[in-house]
Amino acid sequence: MVCKLNKSLYGLKQASRQWNLKFTTCLLAYGFQQSKADYSLFTKTTQTGEFIALLVYVDDIVIRSTSMDLTNEVKDYLSSNFKLKDLRKLKYFLGLEVAISSKGIFLCQRKYTLDILTEYGLLGSKPMSTPIEYHHKMTRAKDEEQLRDSTMCRQLYMDKPSEVHLQAAFRVLRYLKTVPGQGILFSTDSNLCLQAYSDSDWAGCLDTRRLVTGFGVLLGKSLISWKAKKQSVVARTSTEAEYRVIAATCCEVIWLLYLLKDFNVEHSCAVKLFCDNQSTLHICRNPIFHERTKHIEMDCHFIREKVATG
Secondary structure, three states, X not given: OOOOOOXXXXXXXXXXXXXXXXXXXXXXXXXXXXXXXXXXXXXXXXXXXXXXXXXXXXXXXXXXXXXXXHHHHHHXXXXXXXXXXXXXXXXXXXXXXXXXXXXXXXXXXXXXXXXXXHHOOOOOOOOOOOOOOOOOOOOOOOHHHEOOOOOOOOOOOOOOOEXXXXXXXXXXXXXXXXOOOOEEEEEOOOOOOEEEEEEEOOOOOXXXXXXXXXXXXXXXXXXXXXXXXXXXXXXXXXXXXXXXXXXXXXXXXXXXXXXXXXXXXXXXXXXXXXXXOHHHHHHHHOOOOOOOOXXXXXHHOHHHHHHHOO
């Protein structure tokens, strides 16, 4: 005997997909367009030129529009199809605290920071000026160095924690205690031109000798995207390491350009991508085959095409 469900029940693994399908269908029927760069973003431009955007995370929705009347119309439409709870002005979303003023939008995680400091008993500890000591590198703990009881450390450091890792994690928390409300300001007087900065170390991981790459992308003077990650390959030279992070940064910039297009933002100027390795910059601009670059994967070389096309 089997049971056939005519409707998705809350809690089943299919429920989230069916909910997303139902909500997406409802928005598309109202005239919204789903972004191909971010499927959780829906935008609509009216015949009068008014613009509205919806950002969806499961059943949490953020609405932003150029017209309050348009916002109310969309809320009424959604209320007629779903049971909604209107929280009015955006103040808190997915752990982010939001403050909106004439100067711009300010994001921080003050509540989360204070909660985690309280949980680990560091609310009264001495603050630190840096999150880690300069030139300090950690290695994976040996079996005899691992903590016997790593329950407390698991939330802060996951992989084979030792006492050294625990103290380093506590130092980060003491650094956060310095200014728990520190965050990012998206200023209203920023221009809408992207610029990116990339950097990489060479064989930065002492265990695997893999490189650690990092980049930050700004819209005007507002930081909107950043990342630091240990790569899955070992670079033979520092030039190759820098070249790989530029390729990764280029991918992020292209994605952000798609998002700006969804927001009806014309980005006519070329994106400035900064790197501090001259050899890497020559490789990006020079399409000539060379002995030192023939081992680099072809997917990294697409940045030459992007540079050539401006």
